[in-house]
Amino acid sequence: MKIIKSVFVLLFISQFSIAQSIDLNSSNSSAMAALNIISVTVGGDFIVNGTFPASQTERVDQFITRIYNEAKVATLTAVKDPNTFNRLKLEMESFAKRDILLKRFDGEEIKIDLARFRLTGNFELNPYLKNGDVIIFPVLDLDKNFIEITGAVNKDIVVNEDLTIPLKIQFVEGDMLSDAILFAQGINPAYKDVTKAEISRLSYDGGTEEIIVVEIADDFKLKIGDRIRVIADETQKRNFRVRIEGEVNKPGYIYITKDNTTIKEVIEKAGGFKANAGLKRAELIRGSNVYNSPIFSQEFETLMMQRMSDIQLEDSLSFLIDNKLRYSRGNLTLDFTKIFDDEYNDGKFIVKDDDYIFIPEKIDLVYVYGQVANPGYLEYAEDEDVFYYLDKAGGIGNTAKDEIYLIEGNTRAWIEVDEDENYSIAPGDFIWIPKDPPRTFDYYLNRIGNIAGIVGGIATVVLLLIQVGK
Template sequence: MNFSKYFVLLLSFAGFLLLLNTGVKAQQNGQVTNPPSSNFNLNFNPFTAGYYYLDALSARSGDQFFMSDGEIDINEYLLGPNDLITVSLQGTESIVLRALLINPQGDIILPMLGAVKVANQTIAEAQKTIDQKAKNIFKAPNTRISLERARPLSIQVTGGVEFPGKHVVPPFSRVDAAIYQAVNGNSIETTESGSLGNLLNTSGSFSLRNITIDHRDGTTDTADLIAYFKAGESHKNPILKYGDQISVSRLSNKAPRVSISGAVLDANEFEYSSSDTPELLVRIAGGFKPEADTSKLFVFRNENGTQQKIEVLREDWSSFDILPNDRLIVPADQGLKSSASAWVYGEVVTPGNFPIENGETTALELLTISGNLTDRALPSASYLIRAGSQENEIPNEYNTELLKRTSDQLAQGFDYLDLETKLSQNKVYIDISDEEQLAGVKIYDGDRMYIPRDEQTVFVFGQVNNPGYYPFTETDQTVGDYINRAGGFALSANEERTFIIKAGSSTWYRPNETQIKSGDRIFVDREPYDELNAQRTYEVQKEQIKNTRIQLILTGISTITGIITTYVAIQNIRN
């Protein structure tokens, strides 16, 4: 019995040597031929000084590329049907068996070794399995397995999602990919990497922070997608394994929550997780604002109807236990100097951006800091633009909908109010020559003060023959003088509607109501006109009125003539 066994092994080994010798001779002759009586295309490769085999059918099935999140641990990854692997056998000769597909029975088919079961084994375990079987042919074989393409993962998603059930996701996907499919109903062909925005848009009825993953080996894991996306906690969104079952719980209005606000970049309220700590919540909130006091934070907690304020120092943030419905507030550093600043543009000695005390520095102080006005400044045209921050909003902010409820304005009146609001938005009138007024104007972070240049011109436009800028002179003080210099009135000018628009404030005046200054504008309105049909109608109506008047005159004359004739006839009868 033992002799027969050794005899068979000897014949097998002799056949294998013959196969190798045939391949070498074929290579030396410049030809590559298949080994005799073999279904495998085992070719000699001069670059590796060994034999090389490629399963073309399996290689074509592995042309799809999947991104792997990090390196694969050969002691963790379990092989299974549809995995595509390469087996490298190092022994007396080097043999590389490329693109072997694990079949549905969990086997790979190796030349001379036949079927080898590798399913449900780690890569490290499968290497030992092949080594053990190859000992019958090779002396001290050393097998190395490379994963060419991992199989897609079949994942069960249950709970409060729109599409519970089996979902197929790309290999090495994380939990969010499976939940994204279960929420949107997408298939593996249409699923891209999950995003918090997409999940939050459809969330509200299911949990994103308390997700349970049950593995086939009986172990359990958890996921917190808020911590993963917003704080970069990779272990809070673990990589899935084949056959995992994800449980997503439903949320109600009474589900415990937690919030963080104050001097953080992204103040928010979200679902509570038992793993929450101040350190994690600060990271979820995007970190601190520049003015934050990073030495401590406050936890406001409601216990037995009593509101408690708990101060937590920085060194305790990673160990302090957050309870359901706790509210965290990061305070601002009251001793920190303000980073507020305001801009001054135009005709000042030193234009630029200057530090200010937010809401304390006055317009007069800002002007003084910038070195006051130059000789070319036009003080009457100066103005201030607010930055539009929340603390600068008007207390009685214009609200069209509210006014519609209580006002007797017409629709056109509301349109006009909207227009005026937009034109006047964030603009503050300042009189540079009035120090008392400037001292009462407070400056806020981002405000901008403009001091235009005095170009010693007056702009004449509208219905004049030559509109444009004209030099301002003390002798030309009347509107008529500037209109004459602009070529006089145009044919369609309405001379009675001539206005002076003041520089800076843009206030309209009649010519006799103000004195022209440098930077002012003179506007000449035109006679109103209508479209052609309206003009024709007007001409027809004018002719009709003219004809009616002539008819009335003729009728009057006829009536008077009749009266006179009657009177003369009566007098003749009497005589």
């Protein structure tokens, strides 16, 4: 807070042209009265200290909010470094909003609770200002001077930047359980039969804990450092749903139960499959974090998978590719052609919240590419083999390798075609002919040189062994 005050000193003066034109300590009091201007002093642990002009029609909260916002804008506008900006912004937001002391010129002292006023609208907690008022802010120390509440309340966490932290409340002597519940914005109506609270109270040295279970209606008196858990059975009435798209009659979000809705029921709610649904390529995607772990990350998962593996170096690249695919898709193995066949268990598969189901359009095509005369999609012909499609694509080119690969459209599995075998082609499959790269004289010369080097090395070793044996 000292840093903010020192940065702000010169910047803040220019914000008050009225204060510059009126000497608050001179005989201009009649001019001030005509303008309803009064003098109010701010002290204690606040963003800025000093004496400022105010209006007789201003209440404490309005005055403090104005002073705070003007100070905040003036200070942050002058900061260019992003790290300093974020640090100052966070520090400026941390000031006490309870147990504020308002001292009147006549000696009267009033405790101000702006946090409570903003929740209740009780203006007794937010009086009008008078000339000569002094507002003194206490130090905000939420590490020691706090109460904390969680459980069946409307607000039990605070999201600050990218951090989610428990709701801590500045403790004020005399706070009751009802006060903590008020600052948590009441009991959450989603919970049933909420009547009790559990209070965790540590000893002064933090070494022992006292658990106090109280009736909420008794309005238990709190102590500094109490941690409160409003007790209720966790409600499971959540917005469980899956999304289905593609070749179904009613695509979109389908509402489900928790762990009790089958894929068959989802398809029925979606109006069933369309006639042109490509069920062999349909997918249910759940993502890689199937256990819904809050600490899941791809990097951590990869390290855990590799930690005790003994795979060879040449296998590690394939493993990384497979793992990347697992992270990206997380597909579940289901045969959608059997979902409505009660003899199989595919239709009994239980869907989960946020599952994604895609039913593609049926594709009666086979794609032929690589070293063929006319690469592209060809109409699927039942019971025809690989060479039928190669002929349809104009035949194999002169630069082709003596290799043919069949890539299954559903699994992307690669099969090297043997001319003596008969392979079943399915719609959506791929046929690829690799290219035989041209070899120059330098290529063969280098290969011969490498082989000669190896042979020479072996011959040298053999000669050495012969000499040693003599």
